[in-house]
Amino acid sequence: MSKFRKVYRFRMKPTKAQAHALNRMAGARRWVWNWGLARKREHYKEFGKTLAYHALAAELTVLKTKPETAWLKEADSQAMQQTLKDLDRSFVNFFDRRSRFPTFKNRKRDRARFRIPQRVKVVDGKVVIPKIGPVRIYQSQPVDEPTKSATFRRSADGKWYVSLTAEFEMPDLPLVPPCPERTVGIDLGLIDFATLSDGSEPIPAPKFFRKAQKKLRKAQRTVSRRKPGSKRKTKARIQVARIHRKTANQRNDFLHKLSTELIGKHDGLCIEDLSVKGLAKTKLAKSVNDAAWGEFRRQLEYKCLWNRKHLVVIDRWFPSSKMCNACSALNVRLTLSDREWDCDCGAHHKRDLLAACNIRDEGLRMLAAGQAESQNARRTSVRPHFEAVGVEPRIPRL
Numbered sequence: 001m002s003k004f005r006k007v008y009r010f011r012m013k014p015t016k017a018q019a020h021a022l023n024r025m026a027g028a029r030r031w032v033w034n035w036g037l038a039r040k041r042e043h044y045k046e047f048g049k050t051l052a053y054h055a056l057a058a059e060l061t062v063l064k065t066k067p068e069t070a071w072l073k074e075a076d077s078q079a080m081q082q083t084l085k086d087l088d089r090s091f092v093n094f095f096d097r098r099s100r101f102p103t104f105k106n107r108k109r110d111r112a113r114f115r116i117p118q119r120v121k122v123v124d125g126k127v128v129i130p131k132i133g134p135v136r137i138y139q140s141q142p143v144d145e146p147t148k149s150a151t152f153r154r155s156a157d158g159k160w161y162v163s164l165t166a167e168f169e170m171p172d173l174p175l176v177p178p179c180p181e182r183t184v185g186i187d188l189g190l191i192d193f194a195t196l197s198d199g200s201e202p203i204p205a206p207k208f209f210r211k212a213q214k215k216l217r218k219a220q221r222t223v224s225r226r227k228p229g230s231k232r233k234t235k236a237r238i239q240v241a242r243i244h245r246k247t248a249n250q251r252n253d254f255l256h257k258l259s260t261e262l263i264g265k266h267d268g269l270c271i272e273d274l275s276v277k278g279l280a281k282t283k284l285a286k287s288v289n290d291a292a293w294g295e296f297r298r299q300l301e302y303k304c305l306w307n308r309k310h311l312v313v314i315d316r317w318f319p320s321s322k323m324c325n326a327c328s329a330l331n332v333r334l335t336l337s338d339r340e341w342d343c344d345c346g347a348h349h350k351r352d353l354l355a356a357c358n359i360r361d362e363g364l365r366m367l368a369a370g371q372a373e374s375q376n377a378r379r380t381s382v383r384p385h386f387e388a389v390g391v392e393p394r395i396p397r398l
């Protein structure tokens, strides 16, 4: 059996009073964080030692009995303790050189958020939060497993989201390499989002990819034109965030449909590691497409894992569009603008289709050599999350 972690993410629909309560909880978290950080710094200056979590948590309990800080009682105590644990964690990360020294949180700069380690449940389309009560959510799918921790975050455009973490186990099945007929190579690109090795019609990049780029560019220009610190600038920023969120929803919906369909049709899926491919593109084209490629790969990873299918990621240096698949000769003169080319051996190639076929063949080779299997073993740490906003992506049930 292997243990997996699944994260459900839902947009919340708080009433005005509830939104106020959520903001207050996030405010209390910020206060506790800043207080804890200040205490740790004082303690270190005085004694040259770190102030441990338990001592700090005890001090926090004392604060609740003092009149000027009695308001802390209104906040969920576990969420506040969790804040001190998060603070400890950020110190550990700093000492391990994984992050910078923890800083004080600022209401303007830092996104409102808090986390409750236990006790948060989803009942009848509502998330039940200690001290706040049941808050409606856009529940796009049932929550089947018991959930462990819940993180509440307010997005840049002011919407609240909850992420619930659940753990589940699945039996380990022997992974038998798939047959070539059930294996597909996928070439990802800017004009056609995906070209498949089976020779079917390429899947064009959705129109909203381009539209989103245009809209973003315009909205970002507006932000830069407005006076720093002004209300209008803040408004323009929220507009940018809103476009980002809407685009992400549309994009994920498109990707969920595509990845689910591909996994339904095939047992082996081969893709290229794309981290380098975007370098040649302009900055904005890159941002939308890179996000799509990254998200597509993430979806393929966890969907393959949960459906016991093979995913092979080919090295980024593999010459997928340059290599003739008839004679293995390399066309070193191929440029980015060449959509088709002829090999000296007489074979005619369509660039994207050739790449998809080469990716499939390389994937099959790696599967046969057992190289992809070690990759599969590493994939148990995939952390999928579900987008549950507006347009509902179809999510494969286990």
Ligand SMILES: [Zn+2]
Binding pocket: 324, 325, 326, 327, 328, 329, 343, 344, 345, 346, 347
């Ligand atoms: Zn050739």
